[in-house]
Structures are given as C-alpha cells and as structure tokens.
Amino acid sequence: MVNEQRSIGIVMNGVTGRMGYRQHLVRSILAIRQQGGLSLPDGTVLWPEPILVGRSESKLQTIAKEHGLDRWTTDLDEALRSGAEIYFDAQVTSMRSEGVRRAIDAGLHVYTEKPIAEDTEGALELGRLARSAGIKAGVVQDKLFLPGLRKLKRLVDGGFFGRILSVRGEFGYWVFEGDWQEAQRPSWNYRAEDGGGIIVDMFCHWRYVLEDILAPVRSVQALAATHIPERVDEQGRTYPATADDAAYGIFELDGGIVAQLNSSWATRVFRDELVEFQVDGTEGSAVAGLRRCRVQHRSMTPKPVWNPDLPATEDFRGQWQEVPDNTEFDNGFKVQWEMFLRHVACDEPFPWDFLAGARGVQLAELGLESAAEGRRVEVPELTL
Ligand SMILES: NC(=O)c1ccc[n+]([C@@H]2O[C@H](COP(=O)([O-])OP(=O)(O)OC[C@H]3O[C@@H](n4cnc5c(N)ncnc54)[C@H](O)[C@@H]3O)[C@@H](O)[C@H]2O)c1
Numbered sequence: 304m305v306n307e308q309r310s311i312g313i314v315m316n317g318v319t320g321r322m323g324y325r326q327h328l329v330r331s332i333l334a335i336r337q338q339g340g341l342s343l344p345d346g347t348v349l350w351p352e353p354i355l356v357g358r359s360e361s362k363l364q365t366i367a368k369e370h371g372l373d374r375w376t377t378d379l380d381e382a383l384r385s386g387a388e389i390y391f392d393a394q395v396t397s398m399r400s401e402g403v404r405r406a407i408d409a410g411l412h413v414y415t416e417k418p419i420a421e422d423t424e425g426a427l428e429l430g431r432l433a434r435s436a437g438i439k440a441g442v443v444q445d446k447l448f449l450p451g452l453r454k455l456k457r458l459v460d461g462g463f464f465g466r467i468l469s470v471r472g473e474f475g476y477w478v479f480e481g482d483w484q485e486a487q488r489p490s491w492n493y494r495a496e497d498g499g500g501i502i503v504d505m506f507c508h509w510r511y512v513l514e515d516i517l518a519p520v521r522s523v524q525a526l527a528a529t530h531i532p533e534r535v536d537e538q539g540r541t542y543p544a545t546a547d548d549a550a551y552g553i554f555e556l557d558g559g560i561v562a563q564l565n566s567s568w569a570t571r572v573f574r575d576e577l578v579e580f581q582v583d584g585t586e587g588s589a590v591a592g593l594r595r596c597r598v599q600h601r602s603m604t605p606k607p608v609w610n611p612d613l614p615a616t617e618d619f620r621g622q623w624q625e626v627p628d629n630t631e632f633d634n635g636f637k638v639q640w641e642m643f644l645r646h647v648a649c650d651e652p653f654p655w656d657f658l659a660g661a662r663g664v665q666l667a668e669l670g671l672e673s674a675a676e677g678r679r680v681e682v683p684e685l686t687l
Contacts, residue, residue: 306342306346306347306348307346307347307348308340308347308348308349308350309343309347309348309349309350309648310350310351310352311349311350311351311352311387311388311389311644311647311648312352312354312385312386312387312388312389313332313351313352313353313354313387313388313389313390313391314354314356314379314382314383314385314387314389314390314391314406314411315327315328315332315353315354315355315356315391315393316356316357316379316382316390316391316392316393316394316402317356317357317392317393317394317395317398317416318353318355318356318357318363318366318393319357319358319359319362319363319366320393320394320395320489321488321489322393322416323393323394323416324366326445326634326636327391327393327416327636327640328353328355328366328370329370330634330636330637331634331636331637331640332351332353332640333353333370334634334637335351335637335640335641335644336350336351341641341644341645343645343648343649344649345649347648349644349648351644352374352387353372353374354374354375354376354382354385354387355367355372355374355375355376356375356376356377356378356379356382357375357377358377359377360377363375363376363377379402379405380405380409383405383406383409383411384409387411388411388412388647389411389412389413389414389643389644389647390402390403390406390409390411390412390413390414391413391414391415392406392413392414392415392416393415393416395489395491395497395498396418396421396498396503397421397491397497397498399415399416399418399419399420399421400419400420400421400425400429403415403419403420403429404429404432407429407432407433407436407438407440408436410436410438411438412438412439412440412647413433413438413439413440413441414440414441414442414443414640414643415440415441415442415443415660416442416443417442417443417444417507417508417660417663417664418503418504418507418660418663418664418667419442419657419660419661419663419664420660420661420664421498421664422664422668423661423664423665423668423685425664426657426660426661426664426665427657427658427661427685427687429657429660429661430656430657430658430660430661430687431687433656433657434687439643439646439647439653440656440657441643441646441653441655441656442655442656442657442659442660442663443636443639443655444508444511444515444639444655444659445635445636445639446508446511446512446578446635447511447512447515447516447635447639448632448635448636448638448639449593449594449635450593450594450595450596450628450632451576451591451592451593451594451595451596452512452516452580452591453632454591454596454626454628455516455580455582455589455591455596456515456516457626458582458589458596458598458626459516459517459582462586463584463586463587463589463598463600464582464583464584464585464586464587464588464589465584465585465586465587465601466558466584466585466586467517467518467558467560467582467583467584468559468560468561468583468584468585469560469561469562469563469582469583470513470517470556470560470561470562470563470564470580470581470582470583471562471563471564471580471581471583472509472562472563472564472565472578472579472580472581473564473565473574473578473579474505474564474565474566474567474577474578475549475565475566475567475568475569475570475572475577475578476568476570476571476572476577477568477569477570477571477572478548478568478569480531480533480534480535481534481535481536482534482535482541486534486535488568489537490534490536490537490542492504492546492568493531493534493542493544493545493546493548494542494544494545494546495545495546496545499545499546500527500546500547500548500671501527501546501547501548501549501550501566501567501568502525502527502547502550502566502667502670502671502674503546503667503671504566505550505566506523506525506550506552506566506663506666506667506670507660507663507664507666507667508663509552509554509562509564509566509666510662510663510665510666511655511659511662511663512580513554513556513562514662517556517560517562517582518556518557518558518560519556519557520554520555520556520562520666520682521555521556521557521681521682522554522555522679522680522681522682523552523553523554523666523669523670523673523679523680523682524552524553524554524673524678524679524680525550525551525552525553525670525671525673525674526550526551526552526674527547527549527550527551527670527671527674528547528548528549528550528551529544529545529546529547529548529549530548530549530567530569531544531548531569532544547674548567548568548569549565549566549567549568549569549570550565550566550567550670550674551565552564552565552566552670553679574592575592575595576592576593576594576595577592577593578592578593579591579592580592585601586600586601587599587600587601589626590623594632595625595626596625596626597623597624597625597626598623598624598626599622599623599624600624603622603624605617605619605622607619639655657687658685658686658687661685661687662685665682665685666682669682
C-alpha cells in the first residue's frame with residue numbers, strides 16, 4: 304500500500320542567515336525530505352515545501368539551486384499569499400515581530416526562532432494576536448533536545464538527585480574580534496541597537512532549560528559586561544560594541560535551588576563541551592553538556608582532603624560515570640520541527656507556544672534590568 308502524501312508549504316524567512324540556513328533549512332526541513340517526509344499517525348506522509356524568503360535575490364537563488372528548490376522570493380507578502388500554511392522566522396531579532404505579525408494577519412501558523420520579540424510586552428502582544436487569529440504558534444527551544452540535556456532530564460525524572468541543591472552552568476567560547484581573524488558570529492550580536500547582546504541571546508534559553516528540566520525561576524541577578532569594546536564587522540569596518548558580551552547570572556528556582564550561569568563570548572574553553580551544567584543534589588550530581596552526561600552517586604563520592612602542600616593524586620574526572628544514550632538522538636532542531644509539523648497537521652500537543660517565548664524574553668529583559676540597576680529582580684508570572 305502506498306501512503307498518501309500531503310504537501311505543506313512553509314514560508315522560511317531568514318534562510319540566508321546562520322541559523323535559518325544550517326539548522327532549519329538543511330538540518331531540519333531538507334533532512335525531513337531526505338528521510339522521505341514525516342509520517343503522521345494516520346499513515347499520511349507530510350511533505351514540507353519550503354518557500355525561501357530573504358533580502359538578497361542572489362543569495363536565495365544560490366541556496367535554491369544548490370538544494371534543488373524552485374520557490375523563493377524577496378517579497379514576503381507574495382510568499383504569505385502563496386497558499387503556504389506555516390510561516391517560519393529566523394531573521395535578525397529586531398525584524399522578528401514585524402514578520403510574525405504579517406504572517407498572523409495572513410492567517411498562517413507561525414514557528415519562530417527565539418527571542419520572539421524585543422521586549423516582553425511585544426512578545427505577549429504577538430501571543431494575543433496569535434490566539435485571537437486562532438493560529439498555532441511555536442518557538443524554537445532547541446537546547447531541550449540536546450542529547451546531554453535529555454539525559455539530564457531523564458535523571459531528574461528518575462529521582463536520581465534526591466533534593467536538588469544547585470546548578471552551575473558555563474556557556475561560551477572566544478568570538479574573534481574580526482580584525483586579526485574573522486568573527487564567527489554576526490556583528491549585530493554586539494550592537495544593542497540592532498537587538499544584540501548575550502543576555503538577550505542566552506537568557507531566553509536559560510529560562511526554558513531551567514524550567515523544563517528543573518524548576519520555575521523566581522528571581523534573577525545578573526552582572527553584564529562588555530569585555531571587548533570594539534570589534535570589526537563583516538565589511539572590515541571597526542565599530543563600537545554597545546551590547547554585553549558576557550553575563551554572570553544567579554537565578555533562584557522553586558525549592559531553594561540556586562542556579563549560577565555564566566554566558567560569555569569572551570572566554571576560552573577549558574571544558575569538554577561549549578556548554579556544561581553541573582547539577583548537585585543530596586543523592587548525586589551530574590555534569591551535562593551538549594552530548595554527554597556524567598554522574599557521581601552519593602555512594603561513589605570520594606572524600607578529598609584539602610592539602611595544598613601535596614600535588615593532587617586523585618583523578619577527579621575519572622570518578623564520574625557516563626550516562627548511556629539508551630536511544631538514538633536526532634538533530635534537536637529537526638525533532639522540534641517534526642513536533643510542530645504534527646501539531647499543525649494533526650493537532651498533537653506542542654507546549655512551547657508564544658507564552659513560553661514571552662517567558663524567555665521576560666527573563667532577558669529582567670536580567671538586563673538587574674544588571675543596569677545592580678539588584679536582584681523578582682520574576683513575576685506572565686499571562687497572555
Ligand atoms: N536557537 C538557537 O540556538 C539560536 C542560535 C543563534 C541565533 N538564534 C536566533 O536566530 C536569529 C538569527 O540569528 P543568526 O545568528 O542566524 O543571524 P544571521 O545574521 O546569520 O542571520 C540573520 C538573517 O536575518 C536576515 N535579515 C533580515 N533583516 C535584516 C537586517 N535588517 N539586518 C541584518 N539581517 C537581516 C538576514 O538576511 C539573515 O538571513 C536571531 O534571532 C537569533 O537570536 C538562535
């Protein structure tokens with residue numbers, strides 16, 4: 304029996320960018336096509352048809368040609384009128400609200416990169432518009448699908464930690480200034496006026512990572528820094544960095560859990576992965592990264608004695624055990640895309656709606672407020 308195929312048009316705005324191209328077009332939508340489409344519970348196969356949207360005809364043409372696609376345009380409204388069912392946005396953050404708003408007005412379901420807007424009120428407004436238009440709306444929360452964090456969640460769900468006490472997270476790497484070696488991130492990331500800054504970028508992620516895996520965030524205290532005051536952009540022009548490139552945050556979670564998360568584009572990596580979280584609990588601890596997760600149970604905890612007169616004799620890292628995968632982990636962006644497509648096509652649940660997106664924006668906004676005022680800030684509940 305041949306399964307029936309159903310095409311679903313997806314307007315993809317911002318596919319010439321880093322995230323839009325690599326993670327969303329190539330590693331998600333084209334990967335779904337390469338696997339033969341997405342099977343739905345009723346046996347239908349959903350076939351995504353991307354319509355590429357961007358500002359540069361030549362870039363769009365090149366991408367389309369390289370991947371054998373024939374639908375692309377620089378005219379967003381034309382794309383929105385093409386009969387597509389979903390609008391996806393991976394543009395620079397400052398352009399997001401406008402694109403999403405136009406898509407909602409046109410009656411499309413919307414899936415978008417984070418942050419969903421530049422401020423909390425703007426994010427909630429999009430949520431209200433989506434609700435009154437009766438469309439489905441979702442936000443990318445990719446870190447939840449990282450193998451390391453999925454294993455961490457499994458440990459939490461299985462009660463491994465006992466009472467969770469604290470979390471220490473290190474995220475970051477050196478982003479070149481652009482003079483001597485080309486920067487590996489776009490220059491707008493370092494300009495506040497263009498929606499840049501590491502707090503805006505990363506606190507959206509920290510909100511759902513902490514809440515979906517551990518517990519609700521009740522307060523934030525952040526210290527922001529612009530360690531590198533001047534950088535060189537894509538055109539070789541020197542510009543002042545007006546946004547924070549490092550943030551040192553302390554978050555209080557329900558249950559008395561304290562999370563300390565450092566985010567920095569001005570640090571050099573002496574870790575096993577670009578992000579790592581250590582969770583300490585009364586019964587055991589874990590260190591989770593992008594892919595790996597290691598644990599040390601209470602029963603296996605050594606008893607080091609402080610003695611700086613002698614060189615360390617214990618191999619502390621060797622005293623941890625690797626948590627097995629026990630499953631196959633697909634690309635996290637693709638897994639979440641498949642969930643959103645099923646949400647649209649057959650109403651399967653998708654918990655990461657615009658309210659979830661607004662909560663991420665809220666933590667970033669309050670983090671900036673805390674940094675500017677030098678004080679701890681409560682995180683109030685949000686409703687649409
Ligand atoms: N989920 C994640 O892990 C993750 C990681 C990085 C970035 N992001 C988000 O994805 C979005 C895109 O980030 P990126 O790193 O791919 O950026 P990028 O600069 O590589 O791409 C930006 C895209 O926006 C388009 N654009 C539209 N209007 C623009 C304008 N006025 N100026 C410049 N570009 C404009 C560009 O053409 C390009 O396609 C951001 O909102 C960012 O927060 C998410």
